[in-house]
Structure formats: structure tokens, C-alpha cells
Amino acid sequence: MRSLFAVANRPEVVSLAGGMPNIEDLPRAALGEAAAKLIADHGTQALQYGSGQGEAFIRELTCEIMALEGVNANPDDVVMCAGSTQGLDILTRVFIDPGDVILTEAPTYVGALSTFAAYQAQIVHVEMDGDGISMAALDQALATVRAQGKTAKFLYTIPNFQNPSGITQTMERRRELVEFAEKEHLLILEDNPYGLLTIDGTPKPALRSLESDQIIYLGSFSKIFSPGVRLGWIVAPPAVREKLVLTQEAATLCPSVFSQFLVKTYFDTFDWRSQIVEFNDMYRARRDAMEDGLAKHMPEGMTWTHPAGGFFVWAQLPQGLDSQAMLPRAVTAKVAYVPGPAFYADGFGSRYMRLSYCFPTPERIFEGTRRLGDVIKAELAMRATFGLDALEDGQTSPEQAPLTGKDQHGQGPAPDIL
Amino acid sequence: MRSLFAVANRPEVVSLAGGMPNIEDLPRAALGEAAAKLIADHGTQALQYGSGQGEAFIRELTCEIMALEGVNANPDDVVMCAGSTQGLDILTRVFIDPGDVILTEAPTYVGALSTFAAYQAQIVHVEMDGDGISMAALDQALATVRAQGKTAKFLYTIPNFQNPSGITQTMERRRELVEFAEKEHLLILEDNPYGLLTIDGTPKPALRSLESDQIIYLGSFSKIFSPGVRLGWIVAPPAVREKLVLTQEAATLCPSVFSQFLVKTYFDTFDWRSQIVEFNDMYRARRDAMEDGLAKHMPEGMTWTHPAGGFFVWAQLPQGLDSQAMLPRAVTAKVAYVPGPAFYADGFGSRYMRLSYCFPTPERIFEGTRRLGDVIKAELAMRATFGLDALEDGQTSPEQAPLTGKDQHGQGPAPDIL
Numbered sequence: 044m045r046s047l048f049a050v051a052n053r054p055e056v057v058s059l060a061g062g063m064p065n066i067e068d069l070p071r072a073a074l075g076e077a078a079a080k081l082i083a084d085h086g087t088q089a090l091q092y093g094s095g096q097g098e099a100f101i102r103e104l105t106c107e108i109m110a111l112e113g114v115n116a117n118p119d120d121v122v123m124c125a126g127s128t129q130g131l132d133i134l135t136r137v138f139i140d141p142g143d144v145i146l147t148e149a150p151t152y153v154g155a156l157s158t159f160a161a162y163q164a165q166i167v168h169v170e171m172d173g174d175g176i177s178m179a180a181l182d183q184a185l186a187t188v189r190a191q192g193k194t195a196k197f198l199y200t201i202p203n204f205q206n207p208s209g210i211t212q213t214m215e216r217r218r219e220l221v222e223f224a225e226k227e228h229l230l231i232l233e234d235n236p237y238g239l240l241t242i243d244g245t246p247k248p249a250l251r252s253l254e255s256d257q258i259i260y261l262g263s264f265s266k267i268f269s270p271g272v273r274l275g276w277i278v279a280p281p282a283v284r285e286k287l288v289l290t291q292e293a294a295t296l297c298p299s300v301f302s303q304f305l306v307k308t309y310f311d312t313f314d315w316r317s318q319i320v321e322f323n324d325m326y327r328a329r330r331d332a333m334e335d336g337l338a339k340h341m342p343e344g345m346t347w348t349h350p351a352g353g354f355f356v357w358a359q360l361p362q363g364l365d366s367q368a369m370l371p372r373a374v375t376a377k378v379a380y381v382p383g384p385a386f387y388a389d390g391f392g393s394r395y396m397r398l399s400y401c402f403p404t405p406e407r408i409f410e411g412t413r414r415l416g417d418v419i420k421a422e423l424a425m426r427a428t429f430g431l432d433a434l435e436d437g438q439t440s441p442e443q444a445p446l447t448g449k450d451q452h453g454q455g456p457a458p459d460i461l
Numbered sequence: 462m463r464s465l466f467a468v469a470n471r472p473e474v475v476s477l478a479g480g481m482p483n484i485e486d487l488p489r490a491a492l493g494e495a496a497a498k499l500i501a502d503h504g505t506q507a508l509q510y511g512s513g514q515g516e517a518f519i520r521e522l523t524c525e526i527m528a529l530e531g532v533n534a535n536p537d538d539v540v541m542c543a544g545s546t547q548g549l550d551i552l553t554r555v556f557i558d559p560g561d562v563i564l565t566e567a568p569t570y571v572g573a574l575s576t577f578a579a580y581q582a583q584i585v586h587v588e589m590d591g592d593g594i595s596m597a598a599l600d601q602a603l604a605t606v607r608a609q610g611k612t613a614k615f616l617y618t619i620p621n622f623q624n625p626s627g628i629t630q631t632m633e634r635r636r637e638l639v640e641f642a643e644k645e646h647l648l649i650l651e652d653n654p655y656g657l658l659t660i661d662g663t664p665k666p667a668l669r670s671l672e673s674d675q676i677i678y679l680g681s682f683s684k685i686f687s688p689g690v691r692l693g694w695i696v697a698p699p700a701v702r703e704k705l706v707l708t709q710e711a712a713t714l715c716p717s718v719f720s721q722f723l724v725k726t727y728f729d730t731f732d733w734r735s736q737i738v739e740f741n742d743m744y745r746a747r748r749d750a751m752e753d754g755l756a757k758h759m760p761e762g763m764t765w766t767h768p769a770g771g772f773f774v775w776a777q778l779p780q781g782l783d784s785q786a787m788l789p790r791a792v793t794a795k796v797a798y799v800p801g802p803a804f805y806a807d808g809f810g811s812r813y814m815r816l817s818y819c820f821p822t823p824e825r826i827f828e829g830t831r832r833l834g835d836v837i838k839a840e841l842a843m844r845a846t847f848g849l850d851a852l853e854d855g856q857t858s859p860e861q862a863p864l865t866g867k868d869q870h871g872q873g874p875a876p877d878i879l
Contacts, residue, residue: 069508075497075500078497079494082490082492083489086484086487089689090689091689125691126714154710157710158711161712270510270714271718273543273717294550298691300689
């Protein structure tokens with residue numbers, strides 16, 4: 044996989060694989076000037092060690108940002124971290140002993156799976172439908188875990204434009220989920236890196252806005268400003284927050300003070316709300332190019348989700364095709380994606396792929412779907428030539444089970460049912 | 462302790478407690494201009510995600526820096542991290558299972574003890590003498606650990622201007638130590654944040670310069686440039702390095718790309734070698750102020766080490782005094798230090814204190830020793846008034862055991878013997 048992706052990063056390949064935001068539109072020259080002033084005037088603070096919890100000014104800023112999604116948080120309850128990934132890392136360290144269960148959506152963010160694996164957590168996937176995580180499946184999963192005498196330490200969920208499925212939890216589902224968490228004393232980790240990147244410009248209220256102590260919130264500056272500064276944050280109830288600060292100190296002493304000052308400089312100096320509107324216009328054009336390209340180039344039997352924001356489309360291959368086996372041929376045809384199994388802890392998902400529209404230009408995205416369509420059609424033609432479909436007829440693998448979920452827009456599949 | 466140190470950070474208190482470098486002398490205005498150009502010209506790279514191992518250009522730079530201490534390292538074997546603390550964190554994660562033994566000097570860096578504790582390692586302290594870690598004590602400690610059926614996963618050592626003792630391993634001791642590690646297949650973690658900050662301007666060859674695969678090296682930009690950028694590095698043999706990169710990706714995705722670019726900009730744009738010479742002149746004046754102040758203000762019975770670089774003096778109180786119990790009175794008298802027990806995993810060290818000379822001005826340091834001297838004298842006077850010394854006569858606590866080590870300069874104590 045790693046060597047394939049090295050090839051996929053060559054300029055001639057259209058990579059629909061990566062999750063890098065497009066930061067071309069940041070006001071770089073002006074930001075540079077602001078940074079110069081920051082270093083000249085406040086360098087002795089900005090280049091020095093700082094607080095393990097993060098500086099007060101940046102924790103206040105995160106609360107301003109979260110208010111856009113209805114979250115009423117106190118800066119005292121915010122812990123800054125080296126990207127929300129590192130937040131996830133210290134949260135996992137605080138909560139997980141080897142063998143503890145973490146519930147996640149199926150599929151879910153590959154980076155979270157890596158972090159959870161580093162602490163030897165057992166992942167139990169919970170099926171989604173077009174409205175988000177399935178409440179019936181969650182209820183059943185939790186009951187099964189408990190019946191086995193195990194502890195589900197938390198549910199990890201990405202309510203907005205989920206990575207990789209692109210699905211967004213409806214408000215009704217959010218309310219049901221928080222109610223369930225309260226009733227079952229189930230902790231929820233709400234990971235929300237994309238929440239403000241909405242196609243229609245109206246962010247949905249976060250789970251955390253529903254005011255429950257069962258919810259720990261993870262935010263990030265990576266998608267609304269810059270991933271290179273590695274700055275994210277956690278909002279947690281006081282008892283957890285105190286442990287997190289000690290853990291953060293043991294892990295890094297403190298988050299990058301310079302990054303905190305630079306981010307604050309950007310948010311103070313520029314009209315960041317308008318910048319987010321610009322980002323959304325830019326991503327809308329890319330999502331549209333992806334949808335247009337898929338509609339035009341994909342063969343019969345191929346389905347995909349229709350995200351209302353974020354970076355990702357989740358596509359299901361026609362029956363009999365395997366996204367992992369197909370990847371080398373796709374890369375040879377100069378297009379790349381991430382095969383579905385990356386997003387499962389258990390090897391499922393081989394009929395799926397994640398297609399991201401965040402980084403390449405709309406023209407490249409459209410061209411990428413053309414190349415991908417050709418590869419899939421060639422696979423189908425080869426299978427037809429050798430009569431493989433006939434051979435496999437009558438088999439039902441989990442990948443081919445009927446879908447019970449509904450798509451967010453009433454078309455295409457829900458993610459895999461496992 | 463935390464609330465005490467909050468008071469200790471008030472401007473009227475001379476804090477000899479912190480380990481913050483003095484970065485006043487960095488060329489801030491010019492660095493700001495260089496940063497402006499960096500963001501304007503290379504912002505889309507510098508503000509983007511990057512490699513989990515760290516960018517090639519910065520790994521090459523670390524090799525240039527390590528060459529000053531005789532280390533011949535390959536950029537391929539370098540893994541960048543969010544400060545060397547985070548390097549220590551991922552190393553501990555890779556090597557330690559709960560209950561595994563880590564050997565450390567006695568005393569040792571409080572931050573390392575926190576990190577090791579986070580992974581439930583068992584710390585076995587090894588006595589030092591004025592030449593560094595005692596080989597006889599190390600031999601015995603390792604034999605004892607092994608006889609108990611336990612695994613000493615590594616020895617953590619700070620060969621230069623050790624934190625907190627200020628002691629530097631002699632070259633002879635370094636050779637003995639590496640030979641021992643080879644013979645016993647004992648891994649060594651060489652933590653070297655202060656190596657270039659020598660009073661005489663001549664850095665000692667690092668343990669890693671002795672070309673052994675038993676040595677993993679930890680370096681940092683915190684003391685030669687800026688701690689606020691949180692950037693350090695690990696040099697490890699290939700098999701370990703591969704695991705570290707995966708662990709780094711799970712922990713943070715990647716170290717701050719912006720910090721890597723900013724550090725590179727500084728090292729490319731400025732005469733950083735001359736800047737280090739300036740730093741050393743500045744710290745020499747502070748160490749001299751500390752030594753002068755201690756010589757002038759300390760009562761009979763007080764002893765201390767005489768560092769040839771770094772930030773710290775390790776002082777032993779007259780018999781019967783307790784550095785932890787005395788701290789509130791010191792802070793009331795507007796001087797702060799770190800009590801000895803912080804540097805032990807086992808609660809020992811109460812007769813010791815760490816006095817740092819890195820951050821306050823020489824005048825403030827001198828004044829700080831005057832205030833501290835008064836506090837200690839008052840303690841002694843109180844004990845004499847109440848006849849406490851007479852009462853305790855004849856008792857020998859581990860803190861009061863005869864010192865078998867010799868001081869680096871033949872005067873004052875070796876650190877505690879435990």
C-alpha cells in the first residue's frame with residue numbers, strides 16, 4: 044500500500060486518495076507579514092515553552108469557533124493538542140486498557156483506527172444508514188459487548204460528512220444518539236474536523252451542543268486554516284480534562300506555542316468567516332465535478348454517496364469487483380483512491396472505495412473519474428470474458444448483502460453493513 | 462506543588478525553578494522577515510500535512526548539528542517529533558509494556574519520569590558519581606533486575622550537564638558505558654538537549670558518536686533555537702526507526718510541518734553557530750552569578766555541583782533540612798527552586814534541590830541565592846533554637862548516608878545515593 048501511494052503521489056496521477064485540504068486560497072503574503080510582526084513583537088513568548096493545556100487566548104478562540112455549531116463551551120474545559128489526531132491519542136491513552144472495546148461507525152476514519160490499534164483496543168463496528176449511525180445496530184452492539192463482560196469505553200463518531208462515507212447525521216439522529224448515551228452511560232467522542240465545511244453554508248449543531256456530559260468533542264484547525272501547524276483541541280468535562288492535561292504534559296510538555304500564536308494571528312487579522320465561505324465555494328465546485336464525473340463515467344452497478352460537505356465520496360463497486368485488487372491497475376491508469384478495507388478494523392469493505400475531492404482541481408477530479416470509470420469497465424469486461432460473474436452467482440458475501448440503510452439523498456447506497 | 466509554582470511565576474519571585482531557555486537574543490525582527498518570505502513563497506507546503514518521519518531537509522539539518530558532537534548519522538535514520546519529549550513518548554510506547562524496567566540515573570529528568578510513568582514502567586535508579594553514571598552501580602542494578610526475572614528495556618541517560626545534577630559524563634565513562642551496553646545487549650537512550658551549550662565552547666562527543674547499535678539518540682531544537690516550535694528528533698537503528706514512524710503517524714499524523722520549515726529557515730538564514738557561542742557566553746555569565754551567589758550566601762553545610770554547561774546546579778541542604786517542606790517559606794521569601802524528590806521515582810531526594818540559572822538575569826540569580834541563603838539560615842536557626850539537630854543525632858536516613866561518589870570538580874556532593 045505504501046509503495047503504491049508513493050507512485051500515486053506522482054504529478055501525472057490524479058489522486059482521489061488523499062485527505063489534504065486545499066489551502067491555496069489562504070492569504071499567504073498578508074499572513075507572512077502578520078507572522079513577521081508576531082515574531083518581532085511577541086517572539087520571546089511565541090517561541091518559548093507554554094501551558095500544557097494550551098494558551099488561554101487560543102482556548103477562547105476555539106469556543107468562538109464552536110459557537111458556530113451551537114456549542115456552549117468554557118475555555119477552561121478546552122485542551123489544545125498537536126492536531127486532533129494527537130487529541131485522539133491522549134484520549135485513547137486515558138480511557139483504554141488493552142482489550143477494551145471502542146465502538147465506531149462502519150466504515151470509519153483510518154487514522155482513528157491506527158490510534159486505537161496502538162493502544163490495543165478492540166474495535167466493534169456499528170452499521171450506518173443514510174441518517175448516520177444506526178440506533179438499532181448501536182443498541183445491539185452495546186448489548187453484545189456487555190453480554191461478553193467487556194466494557195465499551197466510548198463510541199467514536201464523526202457526525203458531519205463522515206470520513207470516509209460522506210454521510211451526515213440528521214438532527215433527529217443526533218438527539219436519539221445523545222439520549223441513548225445518557226441512558227446507557229456511554230461516552231461519545233465526537234470528531235468534527237469538517238463541520239464548518241458545508242456545501243450550503245449552514246453548519247449543523249454539534250452533538251456537544253445538546254449539552255450532555257457524555258460527550259467529548261474533538262476540533263481541528265487543519266481544515267479551516269492549516270494542517271501544517273498541527274493544532275486541534277478537545278473539550279471534555281472537568282474530571283477528564285484534568286487527566287488530559289497531565290497526559291498532554293507527559294506526552295509533549297505542551298502543544299506548539301508558536302502554532303497557537305500563528306493561528307491566533309490569522310484569526311485576528313483576517314476575515315476567517317469569509318475565508319470559510321470561500322473554501323466552501325471552492326469545495327462545492329470540486330464535489331460537483333466529482334458527482335458530474337461519476338454520473339458520466341461510472342458503469343451500471345456502481346453506486347456512491349452524495350456528501351453535503353467535507354471531502355469524501357464513498358463508492359460501491361459493481362458486484363464481484365475488489366477495490367484493493369484493482370488499485371494497482373488504477374494507479375497504472377493514473378488514478379488513485381483508498382480501498383475500502385482501510386476503513387475497517389476487520390478486513391471488510393473490499394467492494395468499497397473512498398474518493399476524495401478536496402485537493403485536485405475540478406478538471407483533474409473529472410478526469411480522474413473518467414480514468415477510474417475506464418478501469419472499472421475494463422475489470423467488468425474481463426470478468427465477463429472469463430465468465431466469472433456466472434461462476435460466483437448464488438454466493439452472498441457480506442459485501443453483497445442487501446442494503447437496509449437509505450442514502451442521505453435517497454439515492455445510492457449506505458456504507459457497508461457489517 | 463502546582464499552586465506553589467503558580468505563585469513562583471509572579472514577577473517579584475526569582476524563579477530558580479524553571480528550565481526555560483533564555484531566547485531574548487534570537488534575531489527576532491530578522492527571523493520575522495524570513496518567516497514572512499517563507500509563508501509567502503512556500504506557504505502551501507509549509508502549512509500543509511507532511512511526512513510522518515519528518516521532512517528530508519530537516520532530517521539532513523539534524524545530521525549537520527549532530528556532527529558537531531561527532532555523530533555520524535544518516536537522515537534516513539532520523540525521526541522528527543513534537544519536541545524530544547514526544548520522541549521519548551513514542552520510544553517508551555514502542556519499548557515498554559506495563560511493569561517493564563527502565564534504568565535511569567539518580568536523580569533524573571522529571572519530564573522523563575512522567576512519560577515513563579504514563580506507560581507504567583518501573584524505574585530503577587542508578588547512582589552517579591562526578592564522572593557520570595556509576596558503572597559498578599549499573600552492573601549491579603542490571604544484575605538485580607535480571608535476577609528478578611524482569612527485563613531492563615533500556616537505560617535512559619543524559620550524558621551532558623545532566624538534568625538536574627549538572628554532571629557531565631567523562632569520555633572514559635562514555636566508553637565504558639557503551640562497552641557495557643554492547644556486552645550486555647542493553648539499549649541506551651541518550652537524551653542530549655544541552656550538549657552544545659558548553660561553558661568552554663567545546664562539545665563532548667556524544668555516546669552515539671561511539672558507533673553502537675545499542676544507542677538511540679534524542680536531540681532537540683528547544684535549547685539551540687526555540688522550545689515554542691516543539692521540534693526534536695530521534696536517531697534509531699532502521700528496525701526501530703520503522704516502528705517509530707508508524708507510531709508517530711498514529712500519534713500525530715506528522716510533526717508540525719510549519720515548525721520544520723521555520724527551523725530550517727532560521728538555520729539557513731542566520732549564523733546559528735555564532736548564535737550558540739552567544740548563548741554560551743550568556744549562560745556562562747548566569748552560571749557564574751549562580752556560583753558567586755551560592756559561595757557568598759550559603760551557610761556552612763550546604764554543597765552543590767559545578768556544571769560545565771547546561772542549565773542546572775544540584776544542591777544539597779545542610780543535614781536535617783527538607784527541600785520540599787522548605788519550599789513554601791522560600792516562595793514567601795520570593796525565591797523558588799525545584800525540590801529534589803521531583804527527580805526521583807521513589808520519593809527520595811528531600812535533602813536536594815535543583816537550582817536553574819538559565820532564565821533570570823545574572824543580577825536576579827545573585828539576588829535569588831541571597832534570598833535562598835536567608836531562608837536556609839533561618840531554617841537552621843529555628844532547628845538550633847528547638848534543639849532538633851541534637852534530637853536527631855545518631856539517626857542515619859538514606860539522605861544522610863555518606864557519599865561515595867566524587868564531585869566533578871572534586872568539591873561538593875555527588876547526587877543522592879539510592
